[in-house]
Amino acid sequence: MRLDHSNQLQKDDLAMTEEINILNAIKDCFSNLEGPDKIKELILKAFDLNVDESKLINAMKDGLDEVGKKYDNSEYFLSDLVMSGVMATELTDLVKPRLQANESKPIGKVIIGTVKGDIHDIGKNLVINILSTQGFEVMDVGVDIAPEKFLESVQEKKPDILAMSCLLTAGMVELSNTVKMINEKEPKVKTIIGGRPLTQEFADEIGADAYGKDAFEAVNIAKNFVGEK
Amino acid sequence: MDHRERVLKAINFEEPDMVPISEIAIDLALMERILGVKKDITYSSQSALIADRSKERALYDIFYETYTKLGFDLIYCISTSLPDGYKLKKTPDGQVMDEIGRTYTYDFKTKTYTVTGTVFNTEDDVDNFLKTDFPDPLATGRLYGFEYLDKINGGKLALGIHIREPFAHVWEAMTPIKFVTWMYKSPSLIREFIDKMTDFNIKLIELLGRYDLDIIILGGDLCDAHGPMLPPDKFKSLGVFEAMKKQVDAAHKFGIKFLKHTDGQINPILEELVDISMIDGLHSLDPSAGVDIGEVKKRYGHKLILHGNISVDNLATKSVDEIIEETKNVIKLASPGGGHILSSSNSWYAGGKLENYMAMVETARKYGKYPITI
Secondary structure (H helix, E strand, O other): OHHHHHHHHHHHHHHHHHHHHHHHHHHHHHHOOOOHHHHHHHHHHHHHOOOOHHHHHHHHHHHHHHHHHHHHOOOOOHHHHHHHHHHHHHHHHHHHHHHHHOOOOOOEEEEEEEEOOOOOOHHHHHHHHHHHHOOEEEEEEEEEEOHHHHHHHHHHHOOOEEEEEOOOHHHHHHHHHHHHHHHHHOOOOEEEEEOOOOOHHHHHHHOOOEEOOOHHHHHHHHHHHHHOO | OOHHHHHHHHHOOOOOOEOOEOOOOEOHHHHHHHHOOOOOOOEOOOOOOOOOHHHHHHHHHHHHHHHHHHOOOEEEEOOOOOOOOOOOEEOOOOOEEOOOOEEEEEEOOOOEEEEEEEOOOOHHHHHHHHHHHOOOOOOOOOOHHHHHHHHHHOOOOEEEEEEEOHHHHHHHHHOHHHHHHHHHHOHHHHHHHHHHHHHHHHHHHHHHOOOOOOEEEEEOOOEEOOEEOOOHHHHHHOOHHHHHHHHHHHHHOOOOEEEEEOOOOOHHHHHHHHHOOOOOEEEEOOHHHOOOHHHHHHHHOOOOEEEEEEOHHHHHHOOHHHHHHHHHHHHHHHOOOOOEEEEEOOOEOOOOOHHHHHHHHHHHHHHOEOOOOO
């Protein structure tokens, strides 16, 4: 009996080691941007090892944090952020069906769109990708969205946060109008703005709750906002 | 000194009588405000999209009237043309599609089309397109708009043309997500597309060399506010800098200056653009991304024409007094010794303040007289 018990302990240790190894590999796969095929291979291996899905999501979050740091340090570039988003989508597409069975609850609800006068969507789509992988429910209302349309969506969907992207200076006036409208009609909803011509100074001037200088900062701000609830 | 002489002096690093002024483009809605007219036309700076020749002529008429009214010294043909008889295709959901598979959304505010999608879903789609449907640069009518502009200009203003960066063509034609995915998975496909677009541009340049053209500006961004859009080694492995060098060489055969436009923080790839691509100049020098035109002038002012860089963001948001100060400062830093064409750091957007644009021009005329004494 003692021998059997020892064998079981060894098996448990081995399983735990394998789990730690696969979770580290997933984190490193993101951090080193090893690509969607590699992440798929690792996730399928993790499924074989019966690793809890929430641990896979956390390993991805840790990897994405590393990507964010490398981007901040100018070690990574826009295409690297796009690649991390592609990999995150691959992972969540594989893991989501299993997570839904466990009825995991989103940590917050975000409406996101590009402001009127602007039809660019790279930045917006990056933020959507990362927010989704961080446990937010994200509703994309698209591009060239008028203030009234943002307000309508907010009143209908009751989000915690309204995130707005603006790449062109042409959109800045409409962005300001939208923030003012939301502050007046739906003051409990937090507003986050981001995009090439925007600054913290501009965010302060128009009364936005926050300015995210890049996709990762925007997501960290969103996490802080829902943590305040 | 006439407009063209002013530009030619400046781009040959001599001091003309005053700093030349131009813009790569002005949004149609803004040109309508400047001229007090309304036109039933549109355009895109990213691709040839006007199939109706009368509308194309009307576009260049309004450009020319605006540029001469503003007293600009240099006018750009915003795009090469669609071939004679070309019928624009539409996607099943009604979006306009260009010759290389990009789909466009119309922006009512600026009256321009901007790329928002692609018809390519798979690598095979791209491969088939490259093998069977790739457009012919030598198709008749390719320079229709350019020839029309050249004719109405009659050598009064210096003449430039905007052609598109092969990398930007491919990035947009695939959309960023597919570009990045395939850049790792099938880099040879991306490279082949870039190479074909480079050959396309070189043939265009050889056509353009028959005309009295002063400047080619290669549009399409390589950088965003954070830095290069791709890791610099990826730009190198995809042959982006070498492809540019081939286009520079083609332009030089005809004595045409070759400038590169890009928004964003360009410092990390500035050396490659100068030493590998050997461009003649840079447009934009995006101050919102932290590019300091004074620093670039110190490092490369002897061999790079600087085309910029009054912040488009400030033109949209700051006061007239602030724009006057910014314009004076740019002239002080970039204009001495020639080699400077004053412009905004992108183009004049419809959303900007007209009074600020006018202040930029008036200040340049007032303080841009050589010798610069600011």
